[in-house]
Amino acid sequence: MIRIPSSILREAYGHMEESYPHECCGLLIGTASGDERIVHAFRKCRNLNTERAHDRYQMDPRCWFETDREFEKSPWDIIGIYHSHPDHPSRASQTDTDEALGAGMLGYSFVIGSVQNGTVAGAQSWVLNEAEKRFYEEPLIVDEGDRR
DSSP, X not given: OEEEEHHHHXXXXXXXXXXXXSOOEEEXXXXXXXXXXXXXXXXXXXXXXXXXXXXXXXXXXXXXXXXXXXXXXXXXXXXXXXXXXXXXXXXXXXXHHHHHHHHTOTTOXXXXXXXXXXXXXXXXXXXXXXXXXXXXXXOEEEESSOOO
Protein backbone atom coordinates (compact mmCIF):
# COMPACT_ATOMS: atom_id res chain seq x y z
CA MET A 1 0.00 0.00 0.00
CA ILE A 2 1.14 3.53 -0.70
CA ARG A 3 -0.24 6.65 1.00
CA ILE A 4 0.09 9.99 -0.74
CA PRO A 5 -1.12 13.35 0.57
CA SER A 6 -3.63 14.89 -1.84
CA SER A 7 -1.47 18.03 -2.16
CA ILE A 8 1.51 16.02 -3.42
CA LEU A 9 -0.64 13.96 -5.75
CA ARG A 10 -2.15 17.16 -7.20
CA GLU A 11 1.38 18.51 -7.86
CA ALA A 12 2.43 15.26 -9.54
CA TYR A 13 -0.77 15.38 -11.63
CA GLY A 14 0.18 18.94 -12.61
CA HIS A 15 3.56 17.68 -13.82
CA MET A 16 1.81 14.98 -15.85
CA GLU A 17 -0.59 17.45 -17.44
CA GLU A 18 2.17 20.01 -18.20
CA SER A 19 4.21 17.28 -19.92
CA TYR A 20 1.35 16.05 -22.12
CA PRO A 21 1.49 14.69 -24.83
CA HIS A 22 4.83 13.34 -23.56
CA GLU A 23 5.52 11.03 -20.66
CA CYS A 24 6.93 12.58 -17.53
CA CYS A 25 8.66 10.94 -14.60
CA GLY A 26 9.67 11.65 -11.05
CA LEU A 27 10.56 10.24 -7.66
CA LEU A 28 8.45 9.66 -4.58
CA ILE A 29 10.19 10.27 -1.27
CA GLY A 30 9.05 9.10 2.13
CA THR A 31 9.14 6.21 4.56
CA ALA A 32 8.60 2.49 4.13
CA SER A 33 7.68 -0.11 6.69
CA GLY A 34 6.95 -3.60 5.41
CA ASP A 35 4.50 -3.29 2.53
CA GLU A 36 3.37 0.23 3.52
CA ARG A 37 4.95 3.29 1.96
CA ILE A 38 4.09 6.84 2.97
CA VAL A 39 5.00 9.68 0.61
CA HIS A 40 6.21 12.94 2.17
CA ALA A 41 7.69 14.66 -0.90
CA PHE A 42 8.34 14.19 -4.60
CA ARG A 43 10.82 15.40 -7.15
CA LYS A 44 10.20 16.00 -10.82
CA CYS A 45 12.79 14.39 -13.06
CA ARG A 46 13.65 14.99 -16.67
CA ASN A 47 12.63 12.48 -19.33
CA LEU A 48 15.75 11.92 -21.42
CA ASN A 49 13.89 9.93 -24.09
CA THR A 50 13.45 12.42 -26.91
CA GLU A 51 12.73 9.95 -29.71
CA ARG A 52 9.68 8.27 -28.16
CA ALA A 53 8.70 10.66 -25.37
CA HIS A 54 5.03 10.16 -26.26
CA ASP A 55 5.15 6.55 -24.98
CA ARG A 56 8.48 6.04 -23.19
CA TYR A 57 10.49 7.65 -20.46
CA GLN A 58 14.10 7.44 -19.42
CA MET A 59 14.63 9.10 -16.07
CA ASP A 60 17.66 11.34 -15.86
CA PRO A 61 20.03 9.46 -13.51
CA ARG A 62 21.25 12.77 -12.08
CA CYS A 63 17.77 13.28 -10.62
CA TRP A 64 18.02 10.00 -8.72
CA PHE A 65 21.55 10.82 -7.54
CA GLU A 66 20.68 14.39 -6.46
CA THR A 67 17.50 13.27 -4.69
CA ASP A 68 19.37 10.50 -2.90
CA ARG A 69 21.99 13.01 -1.71
CA GLU A 70 19.34 15.55 -0.70
CA PHE A 71 17.65 13.09 1.67
CA GLU A 72 20.68 11.04 2.81
CA LYS A 73 20.67 12.60 6.30
CA SER A 74 16.93 12.52 6.75
CA PRO A 75 14.59 9.70 7.77
CA TRP A 76 13.13 9.79 4.26
CA ASP A 77 14.28 7.84 1.25
CA ILE A 78 13.26 7.23 -2.36
CA ILE A 79 10.32 4.83 -2.10
CA GLY A 80 8.82 5.03 -5.56
CA ILE A 81 8.68 6.32 -9.08
CA TYR A 82 5.83 8.04 -10.86
CA HIS A 83 5.28 8.52 -14.56
CA SER A 84 2.49 9.30 -16.96
CA HIS A 85 0.83 7.38 -19.76
CA PRO A 86 -0.47 9.92 -22.30
CA ASP A 87 -3.74 8.72 -23.82
CA HIS A 88 -3.23 5.22 -22.38
CA PRO A 89 -4.48 3.44 -19.25
CA SER A 90 -2.62 3.73 -15.95
CA ARG A 91 -1.60 0.06 -16.07
CA ALA A 92 2.03 -1.02 -16.09
CA SER A 93 3.05 -1.81 -19.66
CA GLN A 94 5.39 -4.55 -20.83
CA THR A 95 8.02 -1.87 -21.38
CA ASP A 96 7.54 -0.68 -17.77
CA THR A 97 7.95 -4.28 -16.60
CA ASP A 98 11.04 -4.97 -18.72
CA GLU A 99 12.73 -1.72 -17.65
CA ALA A 100 11.99 -2.27 -13.95
CA LEU A 101 13.22 -5.87 -14.06
CA GLY A 102 16.37 -4.83 -15.92
CA ALA A 103 17.13 -2.17 -13.31
CA GLY A 104 16.31 -4.43 -10.36
CA MET A 105 13.64 -2.03 -9.10
CA LEU A 106 12.28 -4.19 -6.29
CA GLY A 107 10.59 -2.76 -3.22
CA TYR A 108 9.42 0.44 -4.91
CA SER A 109 5.94 1.68 -5.73
CA PHE A 110 5.31 2.65 -9.35
CA VAL A 111 2.53 5.22 -9.59
CA ILE A 112 1.26 5.59 -13.15
CA GLY A 113 -1.12 8.37 -14.16
CA SER A 114 -3.34 8.11 -17.21
CA VAL A 115 -3.47 11.48 -18.98
CA GLN A 116 -6.34 11.68 -21.44
CA ASN A 117 -6.40 14.69 -23.77
CA GLY A 118 -4.17 16.63 -21.38
CA THR A 119 -6.05 15.87 -18.15
CA VAL A 120 -5.22 13.19 -15.59
CA ALA A 121 -8.05 10.66 -15.66
CA GLY A 122 -6.73 8.59 -12.76
CA ALA A 123 -3.74 6.81 -11.31
CA GLN A 124 -2.84 3.39 -10.03
CA SER A 125 0.15 2.11 -8.09
CA TRP A 126 2.05 -1.05 -8.88
CA VAL A 127 4.72 -3.22 -7.24
CA LEU A 128 7.05 -5.54 -9.09
CA ASN A 129 7.09 -9.27 -8.40
CA GLU A 130 10.48 -10.40 -9.62
CA ALA A 131 9.76 -14.14 -9.47
CA GLU A 132 6.67 -13.80 -11.66
CA LYS A 133 8.20 -11.02 -13.77
CA ARG A 134 5.09 -8.88 -13.52
CA PHE A 135 3.53 -5.95 -11.70
CA TYR A 136 0.68 -6.25 -9.24
CA GLU A 137 -1.59 -3.37 -8.35
CA GLU A 138 -1.29 -2.11 -4.79
CA PRO A 139 -3.77 0.11 -2.94
CA LEU A 140 -3.15 3.82 -3.49
CA ILE A 141 -4.56 5.77 -0.54
CA VAL A 142 -4.94 9.53 -0.94
CA ASP A 143 -4.70 11.34 2.41
CA GLU A 144 -6.50 14.65 2.66
CA GLY A 145 -4.26 15.75 5.56
CA ASP A 146 -0.71 16.78 4.79
CA ARG A 147 2.06 14.73 6.44
CA ARG A 148 4.96 16.99 5.48
